Amino acid sequence: xxxxxxxxxxxxxxxxxxxxxxxxxxxxxxxxxxxxxxxxxxxxxxxxxxxxxxxxxxxxxxxxxxxxxxxxxxxxxxxxxxxxxxxxxxxxxxxxxxxxxxxxxxxxxxxxxxxxxxxxxxxxxxxxxxxxxxxxxxxxxxxxxxxxxxxxxxxxxxxxxxxxxxxxxxxxxxxxxxxxxxxxxxxxxxxxxxxxxxxxxxxxxxxxxxxxxxxxxxxxxxxxxxxxxxxxxxxxxxxxxxxxxxxxxxxxxxxxxxxxxxxxxxxxxxxxxxxxxxxxxxxxxxxxxxxxxxxxxxxxxxxxxxxxxxxxxxxxxxxxxxxxxxxxxxxxxxxxxxxxxxxxxxxxxxxxxxxxxxxxxxxxxxxxxxxxxxxxxxxxxxxxxxxxxxxxxxxxxxxxxxxxxxxxxx
Ligand SMILES: Cc1ncc(COP(=O)(O)O)c(C=O)c1O
Numbered sequence: 001x002x003x004x005x006x007x008x009x010x011x012x013x014x015x016x017x018x019x020x021x022x023x024x025x026x027x028x029x030x031x032x033x034x035x036x037x038x039x040x041x042x043x044x045x046x047x048x049x050x051x052x053x054x055x056x057x058x059x060x061x062x063x064x065x066x067x068x069x070x071x072x073x074x075x076x077x078x079x080x081x082x083x084x085x086x087x088x089x090x091x092x093x094x095x096x097x098x099x100x101x102x103x104x105x106x107x108x109x110x111x112x113x114x115x116x117x118x119x120x121x122x123x124x125x126x127x128x129x130x131x132x133x134x135x136x137x138x139x140x141x142x143x144x145x146x147x148x149x150x151x152x153x154x155x156x157x158x159x160x161x162x163x164x165x166x167x168x169x170x171x172x173x174x175x176x177x178x179x180x181x182x183x184x185x186x187x188x189x190x191x192x193x194x195x196x197x198x199x200x201x202x203x204x205x206x207x208x209x210x211x212x213x214x215x216x217x218x219x220x221x222x223x224x225x226x227x228x229x230x231x232x233x234x235x236x237x238x239x240x241x242x243x244x245x246x247x248x249x250x251x252x253x254x255x256x257x258x259x260x261x262x263x264x265x266x267x268x269x270x271x272x273x274x275x276x277x278x279x280x281x282x283x284x285x286x287x288x289x290x291x292x293x294x295x296x297x298x299x300x301x302x303x304x305x306x307x308x309x310x311x312x313x314x315x316x317x318x319x320x321x322x323x324x325x326x327x328x329x330x331x332x333x334x335x336x337x338x339x340x341x342x343x344x345x346x347x348x349x350x351x352x353x354x355x356x357x358x359x360x361x362x363x364x365x366x367x368x369x370x371x372x373x374x375x376x377x378x379x380x381x382x383x384x385x386x387x388x389x390x391x392x393x394x395x396x397x398x399x400x401x402x403x404x405x406x407x408x409x410x
Contacts, residue, residue, distance in 0.1 A: 009139065016041065016131075019370045028368070028398060038399040041370035043187070043338045045221070045255040045390045047312045051305050052255060055295060066290040073279035074101025074263070078289040081296035082263055086248065088299065089220060089306075092233030098267050100275040101289070105217050105249040105262035107282035109136035109181075112213050112245050112264055115274040117143035122175040123213070124148050124167045126158060128341075128377035128384070130187045130215065137181060137213075146170045146177065149380040155332050156189045156341070158182070160200035167208055180205050181213040184231060185222060188377045188386040189341045190334025192226040195234060202231075202239040212239060214246045217262075220253035220306050223314035224335025232265060242268040250292060252338070253306065259288055313338070313390065320389035320396050327404030331387075338390040342371075345383030347406065356382040367402040 002010065023039035074082075079096035086094040102108050113123065119142030125133055127147035138145060148166035150156040167177045180201060185192045205212045214231040222228045231237075232246050249262030261284050266272050296302060320340055324331050330343040348355040353375050360373040374384035389396050 005142075014376075016370075016372055016376050019364055022364075023368075023370045028395060030394060030398075035368065037368045037370065038395055038402065039370050040388050040391070040396065040399045041372045041386075043252070043388050043390075044257055045252060045309065045313070045338055046392070047316060047390050048255040048305070048309050051308060055301070056291065060291070060294060062287065062290065066286050068286065070286050070289065071276075072283040073276040074099065074284065075286065075289050077293045078284075078296075079263075081293050085296050085299075085302065086265070090230045090233070092230060094232075094265060095267075098265055098272060100264040100266075100272065100279050101284055102262055102264065102279050102282040103284050104260040104282075105215060105247045105251065106132065106136050106260075107279075108247040108249070108262040108264040109133070109213070109215065110140050111275045111278040111282070112247065112266075112271075113137040113141040113143050113179075113181075114278060115271050116211055116213070116245075117141050117178045118176075120144065120176070122146045122170050122177045123179045123181050124163055124170065124177060124210075125181050125378070126150050126163055128156065128188055128374055128379035129181075130183045131372075131376040131378065133181060134378075143178070144175070145378075146175070147378050147380070152381045152384075156186075156191075158186070158191065158193055158197045158201070160197070160204045163201060164204040164208070167204070167210065171208075177208065177210060179211040179213055181215070183215040183217070185216075185218040185228065185336035187215075187218060187337055188339060188372075189332060190337045190339060192222050192224060192228055192335040194226065195229045195236075198229055198231055198234055199236055199238065202234070202237045202244070205243065206238040211243045211245065214244070216246050216248045217252050218337045219248060221310070221313055221338070222336040223310045223317060224333075226335050228336070242266075245271065253309070254295070255309070259292070260284070261288060261292060316389050316393070316396070319393055320387065320400065323397060323400040323404075324387075327400060327407055329400075329403065329407060339386045339388045342385050342387050343383065344385050345381075348383050351382055353382050360385075363403070363406070367406060369399050369402050371399075371403075 023037035028036035028038050079099045083094045083096040124146045148163045245266040251257035332341045363369045372386045
């Protein structure tokens, strides 16, 4: 007999996950399969493999320690190397002691939510938000998300006022609100937040006695003019450092999503102790840890890699936005990440979430193009779609061409 919790988890996989595998099973190829699927739905940086391949495929010595049990919250080697990397790139001191290394940022978010919230307690998320928060912050913790809708009229700019309002309304409705969670830089919109915007969120949290969880997985994938500001160590922060918990990983900035390695950083001793226990269920293989140590051991290589990656991201962004403009498809400016938040409201058969879902299905089945609808990110206003562009430029060009032909016909 499956428990209530098990039954709750046993739903169908989301349609957008099925779309990814449908695209990957029959990918577009200009000569071999020009009618194949285009996957601009999945946020993978496929522009850096040539840089990674020589490092990752070079013969490497594996010692006995690399195949034995290590601390399940990350061996000292990878925690030290990651702390040194974060300290160097952020300009703030991170201690290896405060890092919990687990199998992906997904696991780090799950652990943070589980250790911060009791079942039924709430986490406020500015919306649209990274869609997997629905699973990562909720699935095991049994917490619930309270979206704080950001206004399309402001270009979905982060609003501490909207977050505070959502927290207050949730409390008035009888919920115990424990935390605010956000992505910075902002997935899906691509904003790089200014220090004053981040400080305002910390003030709202401090006024309401909330913790803040910040997913900084795109910290080193900033290509616009505004620099990334880390939440931990932010000058002038109203919230004490032990209430600020950040996550980062190798999936985006290092283009290594399949390795599934993420870290939770917290200086709160009880949260850290709980996270170390929960890490037992999501450890990273010692072999993968050794591989990443060898990458991080060479700061010259990592810095050059990240600089090249950022240049390529900028070029890819310029390419896709140029194509979108040619087809008169509106979108918001982004300064980071792998995607463009695109306004397809004019294409909706009806200005509703059903209308958005109908357009999404039409794109997938008729145009064989996978892009993700705003509903997958909890966007209150129908018609916004996330287009990921960090793949072969020919695929991006064909994707926008197919989208453009639809625009022309509507
Ligand atoms: C904001 C954000 N957090 C976490 C993840 C997943 O990270 P990981 O693959 O390390 O679990 C993603 C991947 O799309 C993401 O965009």
